[in-house]
Amino acid sequence: MTDKAFFPQVLPPWVRSLAAGVPEAPAGEAPLPAPPLGTVFALSAHLGWAVPPRPFELLFGRDEDNVNIPLGVKDHRISRCHGRLICHGSEWTMRNEGRLPMLFPGDTMLLSGQERLVEDAYTPVYIGNPREEVHFLEVRVIGGKRPDGEATPEDETTVPVVHKLSRTERLVIASLAQRYLRGLSYPQPVSWKLVAEDMQKLPDLKDRGWNERTAARVVAAVRERLSAPGYKHRVYGLRRSEVFGEPLGNALNDNLIRALLQSTTLTPDDIKPFDDAEHAKVGQSST
Structure with a gap:
């Protein structure tokens, strides 16, 4: 073509x-x-x-x-x-x-x-x-770039490396990153309390006993996995030894969120379940 x-x-x-x-x-x-x-x-x-x-x-x-x-x-x-x-x-x-x-x-x-x-x-x-x-x-x-003119217009487009996340991991991180996903200026991760409250709104996950610690553990596990030396597409800036300054936890999570956004692992569609749950709650309260 x-x-x-x-x-x-x-x-x-x-x-x-x-x-x-x-x-x-x-x-x-x-x-x-x-x-x-x-x-x-x-x-x-x-x-x-x-x-x-x-x-x-x-x-x-x-x-x-x-x-x-x-x-x-x-x-x-x-x-x-x-x-x-x-x-x-x-x-x-x-x-x-x-x-x-x-x-x-x-x-x-x-x-x-x-x-x-x-x-x-x-x-x-x-x-x-x-x-x-x-x-x-x-x-x-x-x-x-085309190497020496050998490629053709039919070449498939190279897309960023998308990191694999479980559904629960994706939802927890989407809640944590909601200020970024909504396009707010100078975004920062939301509080663990708000993440836990968001997870409790989801019908199929609300019974897992969400609190600040359980939400933080999910994100910490993702940081550990993506920053592991043996991980093929290792992400830097997710470990304490790689980051300076305080609050350290916020910096680690900010680096994680930005890496997931830049790789298109996380997109604005990922906060839709929380918006849908909130709209359903408003609809029930008005009936």
């Missing part, structure tokens, strides 16, 4: 996340064509697009009739055209044309009028007031 075979296109409704790479079609659905290097995928809660490298601009914002990707359509804090993805040859940049800043991984902010390069691979972008409502835009650029 040549680059010309991949045209700008709206993503099908079954595409719900870009965190794990180019989405694979479920049974019975037509697969996406193989994207050439430099293709950008962008997805909001409403709609997504895929565009190969060519002169093109993808607009996103509140005015769903006049942007490519609607985002925050009922939130007046989001500008009608809050930003745009712009292709410059083989590279993509993101420009903020709204009032609210955009929050990128690592707590970096893109302020109104600023423009920055979108790195190859996966970039989650958060927009909104953390105290009220935050909107989420996923961006993935298909990147990589």
Whole structure:
């Protein structure tokens, strides 16, 4: 397949996340064509697009009739055209044309009028007031270098190493990392008390006697496993001997969370069970 075979296109409704790479079609659905290097995928809660490298601009914002990707359509804090993805040859940049800043991984902010390069691979972008409502835009650029021109556009995209977590481990760490996953500014891990309370809200796990110590032990076990010398994809900064400063426990957990976010092991979808449990609780109390 040549680059010309991949045209700008709206993503099908079954595409719900870009965190794990180019989405694979479920049974019975037509697969996406193989994207050439430099293709950008962008997805909001409403709609997504895929565009190969060519002169093109993808607009996103509140005015769903006049942007490519609607985002925050009922939130007046989001500008009608809050930003745009712009292709410059083989590279993509993101420009903020709204009032609210955009929050990128690592707590970096893109302020109104600023423009920055979108790195190859996966970039989650958060927009909104953390105290009220935050909107989420996923961006993935298909990147990589071709060795001596031998590779072809059909090459599979290399995705980050995703660390294996059990369901319980994933939920405990997602609760601990909820400020990061919700895109809050200068996030820190929440308290063990709050993690235990979150776990007690989940119908199938609430009977395990959750408290601050049990939650902390789950996370400590994950840190130990991922930092073990024999672990193939060892993560550094998870052991006391590798970190300086206080509070030490917070630094270790912050390093763990950031490593899981950067590897896309942890994504915003991982806090959905807690949101669903809270909504169910509110619904029951109102009946």
